Amino acid sequence: MLKRVVAKTKNAPKSQKVGKLPSKQEILDFLQGASQQAGKREIARAFGIKGGDRVTLKALLRDMADDGLIAGSRRKLERPGVLPSVTVIEIVERDSFGEFIARPANWSEEHGPPPRILIVESKQDKGPASGIGDRVLARITPLGAAADTPYQARPIKRLPRATRSQLGIFRALPGGGGIIDPVDRKQLKEWRVARGATNDAENGELVRFELGGPARFGAANARITDRLGNPQDQRATSLIAIHAHGIPDTFPEAVLNEADAAKEPDLKRREDLRHLPFVTLDPVDARDRDDAVWAEADPDPRNKGGWVVMVAIADVASYVKPGSALDKEARARGNSVYFPDRVVPMLPERISNHLCSLQAKEARPCLAVRMVFDKDGRKRGHRFLRGLMRSAAALAYEQAQAAIDGNPDDVTGPLLEPVLLPLWGAYGSLTRARTERAPLDLDLPERRIQLDEQGRVRGVTSPPRLDAHRLIEEFMIAANVAAAEELEAKHTPLIYRVHDQPSKEKLAALSEFLSTLGVKLPKTGQLKPAHFNRILAETRASPVAELAGEMVLRSQAQAEYSAGNFGHFGLNLRRYAHFTSPIRRYADLMVHRALIRAHKLGNDGLTDAEMPLLEKVAEAISGTERRAMAAERETADRLIAAYLADRIGARFAARVSGLTRTGLFVRLSETGADGFVPASSIGHEYFYHDEKRQALIGEETGAAFQLGDPVEVRLVEAIPSAGALRFELLSEGRMIGIKPARGRIQGQWRKPQSPRKGRTRGRR
Structure with a gap:
């Protein structure tokens, strides 16, 4: 004692x-x-x-x-209002100078408003700063109560993002307080809000809330921290994703000031390309145009049938200088994020939609690559340059394709012979080279959501893939390869776009699935994209073609950014770097700076300070890319769930797109929407999950539902705030050659009992 x-x-x-x-x-x-x-x-x-x-x-x-x-x-x-020397803080905003501002992660409202804390980066760590929403363990230094930020903090380490802050719909209760329906589909439960914790939120309002300690009877209470408006408003659906993933959607004042003060760069040292009739090809609703193309038959008699192709890219590096507020913000965002109703851009509108957008008839600074190909699309050489170009026309994919197909309009008619036909001629040669290279041929349908003027879903379509799309894709791939090759030749560090080979575990799962279709995955040697292409070709005429493609896609590794090169498996390329979209991808901006440095094209190239940090930047922007993909996907799911919410009870044609022991996932043929069929609505017997055959199989009858099967379902429930759809299965299972096995689990025979692991109970 x-x-x-x-x-x-x-x-x-x-x-x-x-x-x-x-x-x-x-x-x-x-x-x-x-x-x-x-x-x-x-x-x-x-x-x-x-x-x-x-x-x-x-x-x-x-x-x-x-x-x-x-x-x-x-x-x-x-001590109220006094922070310990080491504490956990949460980054909440940027100030007018572009610096991160934080607040204590745990703060009692009894002490008044939380103090503002200025994040100070260590001199030893000049890598990408944390982002808004990050939690950081930091060393705190008081600056005095009179300061705008009474404390400054030096980060010690970044902590995993807190999961206690969520979004939901507030439902007011009579007498005060209320409940919250979270928008996270993994948290489909209600949270209670005490009378003093509503933050004056109104009934039906979209709110951000935090979970507090357990209440008297064990259920966690919620406290509303932010009111985000009416969830039925046009902007609410994408706002949910933006806030849920911590995507910064407003620019600090210092960033906007730099964008407003930006001036056109000095054009004296640039090559004048304004005499070449470049054109841009983009979606009809494109919000920015950062690439333009031009081609002609190679006049060199030694390259008969060959082509000269130029790809000109907006020169973002001339406006976004290393270490500037614009640069720091772009690096923190990593990329633009595209929603059906809005874009959250990487750069302010004056940069992305004006100064750097390759508008028709407007002179624009560019970084361009001139490539020469032979008649079979093999590259004979390339040259990078900094130039000044002028787009002859801003064309939509469908508009250019119609002209090639014999239906030109007033814009494309005069351009058909001198501009479009040479482009398609060069594309034909590059197509032959692509066929020889045999990249992974996954041409999966794209889902596009069309909105009306009020922001409601008007329909969901899968636009056809045109040669115009493929032309731009091939030209951009060629330019990206040239950028990686050039920087390697110049011994200049760069950020690669890499795609690893499929893992052994994923290949084993794919092989088991394919075996149930009578298709074999080669086991000898190192797999190449061509092996997967043969599988896709074998199943192309079958009812499971789309799902076979989906399974092949799932077996692939995720592409990412890296300062080290291990190739791009999907494209079957040894070296590859993103060069063609610096308006919307920070990786491309870094590649531009590397090229500027390598060729001494200006004083705004890659700096000595940036070079050792490329791996850290690559890791950060790989994360922001995954964040954007998740937010875009969740927004699409929520919009489609809202679109179908008034069709409860309707029947839909669908295919089985996934299986677990608890039920089936289905994908609607009409909209591509994904939903779940609980096991309780399937048949009148016990079903067990056969992972090898990717099927749920009835123990008594042997009737099965297998991945890719066409089925009919009835919509039972739609939860727009969570993007969740629940269906009831109307179709009967089919026989797939499995003997009825009452009580059989994984090849063993036993008397039927209550549901066990690996079995799911259907409706009796």
């Missing part, structure tokens, strides 16, 4: 005699230096206070609380 008392008195002043009532300042000093939670009991032990003196101590602590010197409960006392 004596050891315990001595240990607890280490934080007490040395001049303080054990047993004597401490002064207010001594108590404040003790609380400031306490390494763990400290309350009345800990103070008493630290100062050796016993017996009747505890009552006096209690009165002293009450007086200090009344004076605002301390706050909290008897078990946890603290």
Whole structure:
């Protein structure tokens, strides 16, 4: 016991005699230096206070609380508004200078508004800063109460993002308080909100909330922190994804000021390309145009049938300089994020939609590559240059394709012979080279959501893939390969776009699935994309063609950015870098800077400080890319769920797109929407999940539902806020050659019992 008392008195002043009532300042000093939670009991032990003196101590602590010197409960006392030297903070915004501002991750509202904390980057760590929403363990230094930011923080390490802050729909209850329906489909439950924790939210409003401690009966309470407006408004659906994933959608004042002050670069050292009739080919609703193309038959008699192709890319590097506020913001965002109703751009509109957008008839600075191909599409050489170009026309894919197909309009008619036909001629040669290279041929349908003027879903379509799309794709791939080759030849570090080979585990799962279709995956040697292409060709005429493609896609690794090169498996390329979209991808901007440095094309190239940090940048922008993909996918799911919400009870044609022991996932043929069929709505027997055959099989009849099967389903429930659809299965299972096996689990025969692992119970 004596050891315990001595240990607890280490934080007490040395001049303080054990047993004597401490002064207010001594108590404040003790609380400031306490390494763990400290309350009345800990103070008493630290100062050796016993017996009747505890009552006096209690009165002293009450007086200090009344004076605002301390706050909290008897078990946890603290100095209000004073942060410990090391604490967890959450980044919440950027200030007018583009610097990150944080607040304490755990802050009691009894202390008033949380203090603003300025993030100060360490001189030893010049890599990409944390992003808004990140939690950081940091060392805190007070700057004084009069400062705009009373504290500054030096990050020690970034912590995993907190999952306690969520989005939901607030439902007010009579008498105050309410409940929240979360928008996260994994949290389909209700959270209660006490009367004092609603933040004046109105019924039906979209809110951000945090989960507090457990209430009296064990259920966690929620506290509303932000009101985000009516979830039925046009902008609410994408707002949910933006806030849920911490995507920054407003620019700091310093960034906007730099964009407004941007001026056109010096054109003296640029090659004049304005005489070449470049054109841009984009979707009809394109919001920015960062690439233009031009081609002609190679006049060199030594390259008969060959082509000269030029790809000109917006020169973003001339406006976004290393270390500027624009650069820091672009690096933190990593990429633009595209939703059906809006774009969250990587760069402010004046840069992305004006100065750097290759508008028709407007002179624009560019970074271009001139490539020469032979008649079979093999590249004979390339040259990079910094130039000034002028687009002859801004064309939509469908518009250019119609002209090639014999239906030109007033714009494309004059361009057909001198511009479009040479482009298609060069594309024909590159197509032959592509066929020889044999990249992974996954031509999966794209789902496009069409909105009306009020932002509601008007329909969901899968636009056809045109040669115009493939032409731009091939030209961009060629330019990206040239960029990687050039920088390697110049021994200049760069960020590669890499795609690893499929893992052994994924290949094993794919092989098992394909075996149920009578298709074999080669086991010898190293697999190449051509092996997968043969599988796709074998199944192309079958009913499971789309799902076979889906399974092949699922077996692939995810493409990412890296400062090291291990090739691009899907494209079957040894080296590849993103060069063609610097308006919307930070990786491309870094490649542009590397090329500028390698060819001494200006003083705005890759800096010495950036070169050793490329791997760190690559890791960060790979993360922002995954974040964007998740947000875009969730938004599409929510919009389609809202579109189908008034069709409860309707029947739909679908295919089985996934299986688990708890039910089936189905994909609607009409919209491509994904939904779930619980096992309880399937048949009148027990079903078990056969992973090898990718099927749910009835134990009594052997009737099965297999991946890719066409089925008919009835919509039972739609939850737009979560993007969730629940269906009932109307189709009967089919026989797939499995003998009825009552009580059989994984090849074993046993008497039927209650549901076990690996079996799902259907409706009896």
